[in-house]
Amino acid sequence: MNAREAIGDTVQFVQGDKACVYGALLAGCRFFAGYPITPATEIAEEMSRLLPLIGGTSIQMEDEIGSISAVVGAAWTGAKAMTATSGPGFSLMQETIGYAVMTETPCVIVDVQRGGPSTGQPTRASQGDVMQARYGSHGDYELIVLSPSSVQEAMELTIRAFNLSETYRVPAILLTEESIGHMREKITIPDTVPLQSRPATEDEAAPHVPPFSPFGRGKKAFVTGLTHQDNGHPSTDDHEVHDRLVRRLCAKVCENMDDIFQADTVRMDDADTVIVSYGISARPGRAASEMAAQAGRKVGAITLKTLWPFNYAYFAELAQRVDHIVVVEMNCGMLYHSIREAAAGNANVTLVSTLGGKVADPTAILEVIR
Amino acid sequence: MDRTVGIARAEGVAMMHKIRIAGSGGQGILIAGVILGKAASVYDGLWATQTQSYGPEARGGASKTDVIISDTEINYPFIGTCDILVCLSQLAYTKYAGGIVPGGTRIVDPDLVVHHADDCIPINASATAIELENPLVANMVMLGALSRLYPVVSGRALEEAISHSVSRRFVDIDIEALHRGMALAESLGTGEV
Numbered sequence: 144m145n146a147r148e149a150i151g152d153t154v155q156f157v158q159g160d161k162a163c164v165y166g167a168l169l170a171g172c173r174f175f176a177g178y179p180i181t182p183a184t185e186i187a188e189e190m191s192r193l194l195p196l197i198g199g200t201s202i203q204m205e206d207e208i209g210s211i212s213a214v215v216g217a218a219w220t221g222a223k224a225m226t227a228t229s230g231p232g233f234s235l236m237q238e239t240i241g242y243a244v245m246t247e248t249p250c251v252i253v254d255v256q257r258g259g260p261s262t263g264q265p266t267r268a269s270q271g272d273v274m275q276a277r278y279g280s281h282g283d284y285e286l287i288v289l290s291p292s293s294v295q296e297a298m299e300l301t302i303r304a305f306n307l308s309e310t311y312r313v314p315a316i317l318l319t320e321e322s323i324g325h326m327r328e329k330i331t332i333p334d335t336v337p338l339q340s341r342p343a344t345e346d347e348a349a350p351h352v353p354p355f356s357p358f359g360r361g362k363k364a365f366v367t368g369l370t371h372q373d374n375g376h377p378s379t380d381d382h383e384v385h386d387r388l389v390r391r392l393c394a395k396v397c398e399n400m401d402d403i404f405q406a407d408t409v410r411m412d413d414a415d416t417v418i419v420s421y422g423i424s425a426r427p428g429r430a431a432s433e434m435a436a437q438a439g440r441k442v443g444a445i446t447l448k449t450l451w452p453f454n455y456a457y458f459a460e461l462a463q464r465v466d467h468i469v470v471v472e473m474n475c476g477m478l479y480h481s482i483r484e485a486a487a488g489n490a491n492v493t494l495v496s497t498l499g500g501k502v503a504d505p506t507a508i509l510e511v512i513r
Numbered sequence: 514m515d516r517t518v519g520i521a522r523a524e525g526v527a528m529m530h531k532i533r534i535a536g537s538g539g540q541g542i543l544i545a546g547v548i549l550g551k552a553a554s555v556y557d558g559l560w561a562t563q564t565q566s567y568g569p570e571a572r573g574g575a576s577k578t579d580v581i582i583s584d585t586e587i588n589y590p591f592i593g594t595c596d597i598l599v600c601l602s603q604l605a606y607t608k609y610a611g612g613i614v615p616g617g618t619r620i621v622d623p624d625l626v627v628h629h630a631d632d633c634i635p636i637n638a639s640a641t642a643i644e645l646e647n648p649l650v651a652n653m654v655m656l657g658a659l660s661r662l663y664p665v666v667s668g669r670a671l672e673e674a675i676s677h678s679v680s681r682r683f684v685d686i687d688i689e690a691l692h693r694g695m696a697l698a699e700s701l702g703t704g705e706v
Binding site: 504 | 551555563564588593
């Protein structure tokens, strides 16, 4: 049975967690290792149901450190691999996410965000891991973080996370929330999807990305989390080697911004105010934009699909065009800071912040615009 | 008295209905919401969202699911006040009866919601389910009644959704319960059903 057959009907009414699994399977994921945690458990359940049907492997590990480590190992053999967790487990994974960055290991990590810090609110949504997704591991690095605002996008952006992760040999994080993970909506499942695989030769590779040699396929591969030369051999006390390596790891993500960055816009023509949000917060954002339009106001809405790398140029240009940028987030203000930095005083930037699992109400967003 | 709620489907006017089904953990509240949303979106070609309460309140206490059905894509998937409330326990009624728009419809099982406002529509779902020798199908009786009292979703779509959602051995009994619920709603003398 192939992945598409295992997924079943073309139109389904499913939870975001399940849609995420569908996306992974369509993208070629054949290895999942995870540890159950609300609200991401449904991903592990669905993986354990479907992967064996299509010749894949799903393992429940002893914890989240084991899970991400198994994923990195599977990726070294050439497999497309994924894990899924929530806040507390995501914290445990951070060191190995950095290891995947340093070893240029393609892999996908799904974080279905719940309220934190600590065990917090297991059954309530939050966007409190936005900074951790970007800065959670030590050292200088860049990786890719995508955020779906619907169940359909949970599937589509999981596919994209795999493709970007493979293209750039970098961990890609699908950062979603309990609200999307547990909500059911109608999705339409494609028969085929565009697929990317990690480069096998220099010719196939994107700028700054080295070709990948899987373990057990005839070549001797060196892999280390230590600072290393181009041939993979450790070189830990030469500042030039370290400087070149770290700047290349960052450049391969940031210099491909045009390929990696995506945002959906509505009512942006002649808008003087724009609501910027992502994930579940984009839903009241778009509703508020529509309500404002009915009241004759020029209020656009931007839904970010790519959170990191942060597109400073996009927001710098936006701040030149509009008077007021309203950022809607389920945290105390995270992406807000980067947006304000990019706006550089050229537009007012206001934060609408909700906590405790509460998704912003469209009328509360309108209050700020008034 | 005509209890059928008219559905405005004027040209160019978006149709959106907010439905809350509430009861106790174990009554099949969640699956009723899933089947309703699936019927409307997958089999009637509309848009739907379904959300639910998780956590301690879903385990034995008041449990609820919110379903929005619309003929356009739904931006905001959460419900403040609902248009239709279906209640299967006194506790849930106490908690949610007030959260309804003026002129909204409240459907209750009078055996389970003994104390309720006069304008509530009584549907003897649990008693009917016991007649069918399966108390667990009261949720499907309610869905059948809902589809007749407030026709946001077709009976055919509900049957399709049941067939594709529940274990094969429960399909027949669930669909029978659905039909009994439809008949109960019709027997209220709504005139238009």
